[in-house]
Amino acid sequence: MTSDSIWAPLFQRLKTTTGAADQDLQALAALPIALRNYRENQTVLRDGEQPSECCLIADGFCVRSKTIADGRRQILSIHIPGDLPNLQNLHYGTVDHDLVALSDCTLGFVGHRALKDLIRERPGVADLFWRDTLVDAAISREWIVNVGQRSTYNRLTHLIVELRERLRLVGRVIDNTFAIPLTQEQLGEAMGVTSVHTNRILRDLRVDGVLELQRGTVRILNEHKLQELAQFDGRYLHLSPLS
Amino acid sequence: MTSDSIWAPLFQRLKTTTGAADQDLQALAALPIALRNYRENQTVLRDGEQPSECCLIADGFCVRSKTIADGRRQILSIHIPGDLPNLQNLHYGTVDHDLVALSDCTLGFVGHRALKDLIRERPGVADLFWRDTLVDAAISREWIVNVGQRSTYNRLTHLIVELRERLRLVGRVIDNTFAIPLTQEQLGEAMGVTSVHTNRILRDLRVDGVLELQRGTVRILNEHKLQELAQFDGRYLHLSPLS
DNA sequence: CGCCCAACACAACAAATGTTAAGTCGCCGA
DNA sequence: TCGGCGACTTAACATTTGTTGTGTTGGGCG
Structure with missing residues (x-):
């Protein structure tokens, strides 16, 4: 998978939904990103974990879910290529739900340090990300x-x-x-x-x-x-x- | 109501939940803010509206709600003093739900322009606000x-x-x-x-x-x-x- | 090839929740 | 003070949804 195809779905979405500046997208594409493959049903992030990276879904489907004491499980959102399902961990350390691969998936991981630096350097990127988390919240409300x-x-x-x-x-x-x-x-x-x-x-x-x-x-x-x-x-x- | 008492609940919450810098809080308190009183059941923001201000609940309770085609209504969140229930409109124009006063309320309104300027000037304030919207999203997921x-x-x-x-x-x-x-x-x-x-x-x-x-x-x-x-x-x- | 297991399908019955209807309570304004 | 009205309360019955159990299907793997 090339760097282009990793970022393609995110950029495609951002271009149609926001007025993302090309320079900001180029800066994103230049970030060091580590690809990892997950198999169907594999857990990407576990409730309580403190990740030091944020992930981008390059291919495949994931869900956020929470399991309550009696074992019942609620799926909170479905994530598709181009989604950034744990941007929130840039601002608080602990994930409060699971992130599970629904299908075989390819995810790209970017370290918090690199992201935080980029956000400080380019307010436009901060705006893109913040907006993304806000739309994510709006989807949760409709859910x-x-x-x-x-x-x-x-x-x-x-x-x-x-x-x-x-x-x-x-x-x-x-x-x-x-x-x-x-x-x-x-x-x-x-x-x-x-x-x-x-x-x-x-x-x-x-x-x-x-x-x-x-x-x-x-x-x-x-x-x-x-x-x-x-x-x-x-x-x-x-x-x-x-x- | 003094400027102190308007901001007090928000600052109290931020101080215990975040490592908010005093300078950032002082900068917030210095923002021009317009107080408005709402009565029980009065609508503060209506679905589809494009507000040019964000509001801070200084006193009273509000709820976000959505009404679907057949008239059924879902309450999405309960907001209390110190909450900023429509920060999201800084990043997208249209509110996608109603905001209604549950009780008599005092709300403070700050213009988007002033907030955006402050955010650019003080990344610490941006972080506080972003985190706030992320916790709001986490509450929605638990909901x-x-x-x-x-x-x-x-x-x-x-x-x-x-x-x-x-x-x-x-x-x-x-x-x-x-x-x-x-x-x-x-x-x-x-x-x-x-x-x-x-x-x-x-x-x-x-x-x-x-x-x-x-x-x-x-x-x-x-x-x-x-x-x-x-x-x-x-x-x-x-x-x-x-x- | 045939076994195995997860997913799918469906029926019968139980439990939770909605609907409708009626009456009570308590506060506010004329 | 009284009347009215919205909120609360409860009951009877209808509908939706859960539970349990039993088969079936289909694809992966020895």
Whole structure:
């Protein structure tokens, strides 16, 4: 994997969603970055750890998750190529959740020292990163709405539409088909329901001709119905520089 | 209200949770700030708005909330004196939720221009603010866990314990009694359940001798039971500079 | 090739939560 | 002082979701 292809999804996203200056991106691309491969289900960061690097997802899918005392697990966010899932550790030491690879992944690691120096040197980079963490927070808030208020049926479509919009940004949607490499158990953990119930809802969506999910790939059967169910308003993704 | 008392809760929190430099705090206190009073239920920021100021809660309680198409509402976070609930608008223009006063409130408003200048001039202030938004995000993630995985009974105790810890930081807990000025309907909106069910759970907690909630004030009846139910692990609040 | 195991599928029943409806309480303003 | 209204309380019933259990499927690996 070349330096270009490591940074490509992040830069692609930043260029369309922010007014990122080319010099700032070049400065990023010049950072020393260590590539590491993770396998499906491998833990990248563990709750309580104090990492000294931030990671960039170059390829593959990861999730943030938390496990509570009785063993139940909640998936907090799904991360895709171009995401920086632990920028927050630049400002506080301890991760308060797990980061787990959903699929085989390639991650790039950049040391805090180098990042902090770059941020001081280039306020534009600080702005890009800060904004990125704020959009991440906005996505978390919408996730709360999804889990708290939408019916499971609508909830699943909303989750899928959000993921599709984010995957589009980094060129991962082809022919309206895209990867969502979560098992039904994991989808349930993302939605706050059991795998049995997730299975019920997926069957309903299939029977109703809305969408199909097979071996980690979504196929949209009826875009109109999908939109109607998801009630997706993407403003919270802040896709344009001024929004 | 004097300039001191406006900034006091924020400074109190920053001093214990971060290694805030006195000069940075003094620079903050010197910012031009416009006080405005809001009444119970008054909307401070409306979804879709493009504010040109950030606000500081000097006194009172606010909530962030989102309303979906069918009218259901989800409360996303509870904000207390010392909170900066819309710092994110420094980096993207549009608010993607409502901010509503729960009680009569006094808010201080500082213009984006002045804040941005200060941030450029004093990287220490930028760090304080960035960290603040990151802790806000961590609280949102725990909120997802609460709504997604905990039983309603445990969920309510967790919400209450979190609020107590945050209120303690700004000196708003006296004799283990503190304000939580949400109606049962609003508590339900925070937890993703109906007001009827909230009422049931509150009765159970009262009958079980855990806590009582009357006219917006919590009284803890059995601290040990409360802890057991809430399973509260405050690490996500990042209360000390190194955590 | 055939075994094995995780993921998927689905049914029956149990538990949690929502809905609707009714009545009570307590405060504020006319 | 009284009336009204929003918040609280509770019950009965409906619906959603969880639990348990039992098969099936499909792909990796000896």
